[in-house]
Amino acid sequence: MRSLHHVLYACYGALFGWLAWCAVQSARNGAPWVCAVFVAGSGLVVVAATREGVLKDTLRREAVRAQRATRLHPADAGAAEAAVARAGWCCDAWAATAGGEHGPSCRHRLPKGNGV
């Protein structure tokens, strides 16, 4: 996308130069109305180049905003599920048994022989 902007800027510059040259030649050869049309065309090229710059800035700003939103709110449901699982992680045995048992050194382990 960045190179497209550069190509368009180069094209706008070349077109502006050609239209300006045509305007000068028209004025030299006594065609003021044609000169005016070329000057108007040159102005439109300047407007197009300016709008291309605005579009480039807007696209960059939107990309940064989307990147921030992705960082703040993980869109992937698997990532959210993994985050919840990591929050409840207490020991390796708990993870290996999908929450069924706790390891010998885990604080969530219930003492044996209590009837549970």
Ligand SMILES: [Zn+2]
């Ligand atoms: Zn545990």
